[in-house]
Amino acid sequence: KATVSVLNWPRPAHREGLIMAQRNALRQILLNANDMDPRNEAIRSQALAQIQEAEKASAQDYVGSLMTELADESAGAETRQLAGILLKNFMNSRDATTAEEKSARWLAIKTDVRDQIKQMTLQTLQSPEKLARNPAASVAVAIASIELPVEQWLDFVPRLCEAGQNKENQFARESAIKCLGYLCEDCPNHDVLLKYAQQIVTVIVNAMSEEPVNPTVRMEATKALCNSCEFMSDVMEQKGHRDYLMSVIYKCVQIEEEPVADMQTRVYGMQCLVKFVELYYGKLVDYMVALFKVTLYAVQKDDEEVGLQGLEFWATMCETEQYLIDNPKEQEGDMVCKYYVKGATPRLVPVVWECLLKQEEGASFTEYNLCFAAGHLLQSLAATICDDVVEPVMTLVNAHVASPNWREAEAALHAFGSILDGPSPNGPLAPQVQGAVDQLLNIVRTAQRPIVKHTATWCVGRIAKFFDKLVISNFLEPVLNTMVGALQDPNPELGVYACFAIHNVAEGCGRGMNDNEEENALLNYQPSNALSPYFMHLASPLYKVATSTQDNNLRTEAWSALTSCVSASAGDCAQNLILLLQDFLTHLENFNVHAAQAQGEEQLRTVNTMQEMSCALVQTILRKFRFPENRGQVAPHADRIMMCLLAILKNPHSSVETEALMAVGALGEAVQDGFAKYIDAFAEPLMRGLRNQSAVSVCMIALNTFGEILPYIVCPQAPQGMTLIQQVVLALLENLNSRELDNNIKPKIISMFGDIALNIEDKFMPFLEMVLEVVTAATQLVQTEVDKHKQGDEQDKETWMEYQDVLREEVCACYTGVLVGLRSCMKSANDFAKKILQQVLIEVESIAKDRNRIQENLTQVVLELMCDIVDTFGSQTKQMMMQNGEISQMVMLSMRSADSDVVKAAKQFEHC
Numbered sequence: 001k002a003t004v005s006v007l008n009w010p011r012p013a014h015r016e017g018l019i020m021a022q023r024n025a026l027r028q029i030l031l032n033a034n035d036m037d038p039r040n041e042a043i044r045s046q047a048l049a050q051i052q053e054a055e056k057a058s059a060q061d062y063v064g065s066l067m068t069e070l071a072d073e074s075a076g077a078e079t080r081q082l083a084g085i086l087l088k089n090f091m092n093s094r095d096a097t098t099a100e101e102k103s104a105r106w107l108a109i110k111t112d113v114r115d116q117i118k119q120m121t122l123q124t125l126q127s128p129e130k131l132a133r134n135p136a137a138s139v140a141v142a143i144a145s146i147e148l149p150v151e152q153w154l155d156f157v158p159r160l161c162e163a164g165q166n167k168e169n170q171f172a173r174e175s176a177i178k179c180l181g182y183l184c185e186d187c188p189n190h191d192v193l194l195k196y197a198q199q200i201v202t203v204i205v206n207a208m209s210e211e212p213v214n215p216t217v218r219m220e221a222t223k224a225l226c227n228s229c230e231f232m233s234d235v236m237e238q239k240g241h242r243d244y245l246m247s248v249i250y251k252c253v254q255i256e257e258e259p260v261a262d263m264q265t266r267v268y269g270m271q272c273l274v275k276f277v278e279l280y281y282g283k284l285v286d287y288m289v290a291l292f293k294v295t296l297y298a299v300q301k302d303d304e305e306v307g308l309q310g311l312e313f314w315a316t317m318c319e320t321e322q323y324l325i326d327n328p329k330e331q332e333g334d335m336v337c338k339y340y341v342k343g344a345t346p347r348l349v350p351v352v353w354e355c356l357l358k359q360e361e362g363a364s365f366t367e368y369n370l371c372f373a374a375g376h377l378l379q380s381l382a383a384t385i386c387d388d389v390v391e392p393v394m395t396l397v398n399a400h401v402a403s404p405n406w407r408e409a410e411a412a413l414h415a416f417g418s419i420l421d422g423p424s425p426n427g428p429l430a431p432q433v434q435g436a437v438d439q440l441l442n443i444v445r446t447a448q449r450p451i452v453k454h455t456a457t458w459c460v461g462r463i464a465k466f467f468d469k470l471v472i473s474n475f476l477e478p479v480l481n482t483m484v485g486a487l488q489d490p491n492p493e494l495g496v497y498a499c500f501a502i503h504n505v506a507e508g509c510g511r512g513m514n515d516n517e518e519e520n521a522l523l524n525y526q527p528s529n530a531l532s533p534y535f536m537h538l539a540s541p542l543y544k545v546a547t548s549t550q551d552n553n554l555r556t557e558a559w560s561a562l563t564s565c566v567s568a569s570a571g572d573c574a575q576n577l578i579l580l581l582q583d584f585l586t587h588l589e590n591f592n593v594h595a596a597q598a599q600g601e602e603q604l605r606t607v608n609t610m611q612e613m614s615c616a617l618v619q620t621i622l623r624k625f626r627f628p629e630n631r632g633q634v635a636p637h638a639d640r641i642m643m644c645l646l647a648i649l650k651n652p653h654s655s656v657e658t659e660a661l662m663a664v665g666a667l668g669e670a671v672q673d674g675f676a677k678y679i680d681a682f683a684e685p686l687m688r689g690l691r692n693q694s695a696v697s698v699c700m701i702a703l704n705t706f707g708e709i710l711p712y713i714v715c716p717q718a719p720q721g722m723t724l725i726q727q728v729v730l731a732l733l734e735n736l737n738s739r740e741l742d743n744n745i746k747p748k749i750i751s752m753f754g755d756i757a758l759n760i761e762d763k764f765m766p767f768l769e770m771v772l773e774v775v776t777a778a779t780q781l782v783q784t785e786v787d788k789h790k791q792g793d794e795q796d797k798e799t800w801m802e803y804q805d806v807l808r809e810e811v812c813a814c815y816t817g818v819l820v821g822l823r824s825c826m827k828s829a830n831d832f833a834k835k836i837l838q839q840v841l842i843e844v845e846s847i848a849k850d851r852n853r854i855q856e857n858l859t860q861v862v863l864e865l866m867c868d869i870v871d872t873f874g875s876q877t878k879q880m881m882m883q884n885g886e887i888s889q890m891v892m893l894s895m896r897s898a899d900s901d902v903v904k905a906a907k908q909f910e911h912c
Contacts (some may be wrong), residue, residue, distance in 0.1 A: 026065055030079040045544050051086065060109050063090055063117060070132060070139070071120040077131040097557040099188070103146045118143060118153060125163075125175035133175050141182040149189045151708040155185070157196040164203040174220050178209055181224025184231060197231040204228060209248045222261075222268040229275040236280045246287050249273065253294055255302055263303050270298060270309030277316045281324075282334030292344060292815035296351050304370055311355070311373040314348060317341055325384070340391060342385045349392040352377055356411035361451050375418045382422030390428045392417050401439070406449045413443070413452065420466045433467050437475045441482045450491055457486055457494060461501035468508025472530050479505060480534050487541050487558075492551035499545075499557035502538060503564045506531060510568025525627035526570040535573045538565050539580055547587055552609070558614040566620045574630045580635070581621050585640050588614050592647045608653040615648065616657035622666035634670040641667055642678050649685040658701040659690055659870020665708035672695050675709055676718035682709075683724050690731045693741040700745050703732075707755055714759050722763065724755060729767050736774050743803070747810035750775055754817025761821045768818065769832075775811055779843060782807055801853070808847055809858050812865045815840050819865075819872045826872050837873055840865070841881070848886040854901040863894060863905035870912040878912055 032040075032047035055062045069075055069083040091106050093099040106114070121143065124136035140156070147153040160183075163169070163176035180200050187193055193200070207221035235241045252261045252269035261269070273291065276284065285290065291313070291883070298310035317340055324330060324337040331337060341348075355374035383387045393415050401412040416436065423429040440463075445454035460479060464471050471479055486498035509531035531538075539562060546558035569577060591610060618641065625634045634641075645667070648660045664682060668675045689702030706728055713721030732749045735741050753771045757764040782804050789797040818836070819826060826833045847854065847862045866887075870878045881887045894906035 004429045007197070026069060027075065027079050030069065030082050030115055031076075034078050034082050055090065057563070059090075059105050060113055060502055063087060063106075063109065066090075067117045067120050067139075067322060070125045070136060073127065073129070077129055080129065080132040081135055084132065084139055088135065088142050090139045091139075091146060095700045106143070106146050107150070118156075122159070125179070126169060126172040128171060133171060134178070137175050137178045137182060140179055141186055143144075144183060145187045145189075148187065149193045156686070157193070157200070159491075161196070161199045161203045164207060170214065170217065174217055177204065177217065177220045177224050180204060181220070181227040184224070184228035190230065193231065200228055201232055201235055205245060208252060213259055213261075215265070216253070219262060219265040219268065222249075222265045222272070225249075226268050226271045226275060229272060229279055232280075236276075236283050239286075240284060243286075244576065246290075250290065250294060253298065254304070255297070255626035263306065266298070266302065266306045267309055270295070270306055270313065274309060274313050275520075277320055281317075281320050282336070283370040285334075285338060288338075292347075295448040296348070299351055299353050299355065299370070307355075307370055308368070308373050311352075311370070312345070314341070315373075315377045318377070318384040322380075323350050341381065342388055345381060345385060345389065346392055348377075348381070349396070353396050353411065353415065356414050357407050359407060359410055359451060361449070371414070375414050378415060379421065382419040384422070387423045387427045387429070389419050390423055390432070394429070394432055406452055410449070410452045410455050413440075413455040413459050417455065417462045420459075420462045421794060425467065425469075429741060430467070430470075433463055434474070437463065437471070437479070439661065441475075441478055444482050444486060451493065453489075454493055454497055457497035457501060458481070461497060461504050464501050464504035464508060468504065468511070471505060472508055476505070476530060476534070480538060484537065484541050487545055492549065492554040495545060495549075495551075495554045496557045499542070499554070499561040502542070503557075503561040506538070506561070506568040507722050510564075513680055515659055525629050528572045529568070529570040529809050531565065531568055532570050532572050535565065535569055536576050538562075539576070543580065543583070546613075550702045556609070556613070559617065563613075563617050563620050566617065566624065569624060571627075571629055574624070574633055575626055577621055578633060581618070581634075581637060581641075584614070584617065584621075585637070585644060588618075588644045589640075592644065604653075608656050611648050612653075612659050615645070615656065615663045618645070618665040619666045621657065622663065626666070626669040629664060631670060631672070634667070635674055638667060638671050638674060642681070646681055646685070654695045657685075657689060657695075658697050660819070661685075661698075661701045661705045665705040665749045668705075668709035668712050672712050673715045673717050675712040676721070678718050679713055679718055683727070686724075687727060689729060690728065690735070693735065696742045696745065699741070700736070700748065703745070703748055703752060707752060709757050710755060713752055714855075723761070725760060729756065729771075733770060733774060736778065746778065747807045750778065750807070751810035751813040751817075754814035754821075756817070756822035757814075758817040762825055764818070764821060765825065768822070768836075771814075771818075772836065775814060776839060778807065778844070779811060783846070805854055805858050808854075809861050811843060812847075812858075812861045812904070815843065816868050819868045823872050833873075837869070837877065840869060841877075844869075844881065845886055848884070848890040851886070851893060856902050858897070859890070859894055860902045860905045863891070863902070863909050866909050867905075867912050871910070878909075 010628060029047045029050050032043050035044050035047075054065075062324075066087045067085040072080070072082050072086065091102050093102055121136050121140045124132055125140065127133050127136070144153055146157045148156070157180075160176040160179050163172045166173055170173050180203065183194065184190075186199065204221045204224045208225065211216075232245070235245060249269050249272055253266050253273070254260070255266070273295070287858055293315045295310040299307040302310075321337050321339065321341050324335070352374045355370040358369070358371050360369060360371070378389075378393065397412045397416045398821060399412075400408040402414070403409045403412070419429070420433070437460070440460050444453055444460065447453040447456065457675050460483070464479065483498040483501045485507075487495050489495060489498075509529050512526070512529065530790065542558050542562040542565065546555055546562055549555050549558065566577065566580070590609075591614070593705070622634060622641070625631055642664070648656060686702060686706060689698050690706070692698045701735075707831050710725075712718070713724060715721070732752060736746055736749055753775075754768075757768075782800070786797075786800045786804050789800050819840070826836065844862055844866060847858065866878075866881060869881070882891070891906055891909060894902050895910075897903050897906070
């Protein structure tokens with residue numbers, strides 16, 4: 001079997017023949033790996049396996065061999081390109097942990113070997129073969145992103161800047177500018193580039209503005225400028241430099257005078273302007289007249305791709321101004337809202353209207369084109385200027401909604417639906433909405449053009465979402481009848497929008513009319529609500545569509561709407577829910593039989609989707625029976641439900657597994673002590689989920705599910721429950737010590753120990769010492785990381801401090817569970833109890849020291865823990881804590897907190 005093991009470094013002459021043979025073998029492997037002919041799938045798979053084997057066998061030989069192929073001008077373009085891609089992937093990963101491992105692997109290669117690879121990479125940047133130059137640029141940047149932060153390859157950026165100004169070698173110049181753009185975009189530590197920022201920007205801007213124009217160089221330079229916008233703060237602070245930079249970009253995007261840049265350059269130029277709004281809003285005041293002209297001209301006159309960026313410019317302007325309006329404390333210096341959007345709206349709306357008239361009949365309503373982007377911009381305008389958007393838009397809507405020209409009628413509907421979120425519910429739009437509902441329903445029923453019918457249905461869904469009380473009070477029956485009728489339409493896209501409307505109506509009914517959480521059927525038991533008379537009228541057709549349609553989008557939306565109806569249902573729908581559950585279990589049992597026989601990727605994908613949505617619906621139905629008023633009604637069907645879920649959990653896809661596990665948790669809540677008989681059968685899939693360290697969501701959901709069933713496996717009916725708890729505790733301790741498990745799960749594991757202690761009380765004693773050791777180690781480790789990053793990168797420091805606060809909150813929850821659950825054991829003044837007290841007080845003091853930066857919720861949690869300390873160990877511990885300056889200061893500050901829950905917790909501690 002051929003292997004990848006050749007390095008093109010100087011070797012004894014007698015080995016040249018062997019080296020050439022190995023290079024030929026490598027080339028053949030790359031050709032095989034790049035063969036996409038389905039008939040040669042086995043050969044391709046073998047080649048990919050050989051490449052993986054070579055990467056594991058010797059990193060140095062692997063990268064050297066691939067670099068040799070990439071740099072070889074006699075090699076074919078395809079193999080050179082694949083060699084470059086594999087090299088880049090050897091060093092790059094989007095996952096932070098994997099990226100660190102790959103960086104360490106590269107730096108472990110001998111320095112002289114790395115230097116030679118870097119030199120060959122730079123040489124390849126000059127290659128006349130574009131398929132070699134481009135991946136070489138990616139490889140060079142991948143290496144630099146690893147080495148620059150550790151003070152290596154310090155001449156890389158200066159060499160790129162030099163090559164970027166050398167007009168004698170256009171290939172090298174083009175590649176150097178490409179590298180500068182990639183580096184600014186991809187380097188994980190931007191701080192290392194700051195000292196080169198002026199150099200980089202100068203090279204890029206000069207390449208954009210040179211005469212005579214080299215189109216390829218200008219395009220690469222404009223793209224690089226887009227990627228380097230974050231490094232231009234110094235340039236943007238100086239008016240002269242800023243003026244010049246803006247004039248260069250104008251030349252790249254304008255189409256009124258020759259020479260006109262190519263289309264891709266104009267797109268990148270417009271993207272630069274979009275980023276300037278994001279990053280330098282406060283510096284744009286002198287340029288807004290020109291920016292208004294150039295962006296609207298792009299929308300009206302230029303190619304669609306450029307026009308899309310013109311619309312994006314104004315959408316980004318909306319988002320920026322909306323943020324400033326919503327966060328007045330952020331407005332300082334030149335970063336003050338100038339209300340450009342409000343001023344531009346009267347002239348912007350007619351341009352947006354022109355775009356709405358460019359519908360592509362038959363295209364998806366969500367397809368990203370000028371029409372869709374225009375609708376998105378209208379939504380942004382509405383969210384930013386609120387009631388001020390109503391008059392200019394509704395003038396056009398009212399003038400054209402009844403037009404015999406279908407484009408005008410559909411554009412009017414699209415514009416109307418787009419401005420529903422933003423204007424005040426009782427403002428100038430409200431009477432327009434009330435008067436439009438009957439007209440919209442008539443259009444849904446009678447319109448001849450499918451696109452008009454679809455958009456009208458979408459409008460109804462948007463009204464149901466943002467004016468839900470209006471619909472529920474005045475139009476509930478006609479809206480639901482019309483939407484159920486739309487479900488029967490042979491065009492599945494109409495059914496998708498009908499499901500969207502039903503979903504929103506159901507959610508509105510579930511929320512109730514008074515925005516009172518106690519009347520919210522999504523959270524609490526509700527005897528009846530507005531949805532009750534129509535529940536089966538909706539559930540039956542939705543269930544039929546969900547289980548019979550062949551259209552994937554319609555199936556998904558029907559499941560979602562049905563789940564929303566179930567979630568919003570009130571107590572008087574309980575019998576209907578049971579009937580629905582019985583029908584559905586029959587369907588699921590039959591489907592599980594077919595699922596076991598599924599073959600091929602497409603069939604398996606369909607099976608996974610159906611099982612995932614099925615489990616979600618079962619879970620939602622079961623959650624409705626967690627209230628004391630109707631809890632017992634599920635018990636007769638519990639065995640069937642559990643058998644279906646266990647069948648799914650035998651060979652699950654990860655997304656199916658999470659939904660099935662959540663459904664089991666919901667069953668536990670619904671049957672409570674009746675769950676005991678399922679412990680033995682459920683133990684294996686539960687433990688498999690908890691030990692699945694590679695699937696973050698599965699492990700987390702398994703943990704949450706265990707927390708839900710925990711109270712019902714320590715009851716007298718479940719003597720085997722302690723065996724499962726012991727297995728879980730040991731698995732969780734293993735997870736905490738694992739370097740493979742995602743760190744975001746570990747705080748939840750720690751708080752779970754508190755839940756376990758709270759439920760099993762003194763039976764937790766055998767685990768207590770191990771758990772406390774692990775908790776102490778975790779807090780110390782994270783504190784070390786926080787201290788290490790205090791003087792480093794600001795983002796890293798913030799990330800670690802946020803993680804520390806999350807950990808602290810869960811550690812406090814763990815200690816609370818231990819203190820309350822083992823209170824009878826702790827009251828005896830033994831040495832072990834004193835050790836626990838000391839450990840808990842150290843954590844309290846640590847949090848108190850950071851009292852000026854932590855969030856209010858953490859302050860509340862630690863104050864509640866302090867109350868539990870006093871309740872467990874006596875009033876003398878309160879005196880001990882208040883004698884600590886850090887803790888007493890935290891208590892005093894908490895008394896004056898703006899958060900009422902924190903004040904309440906502080907007063908509770910004061911009265912302990």
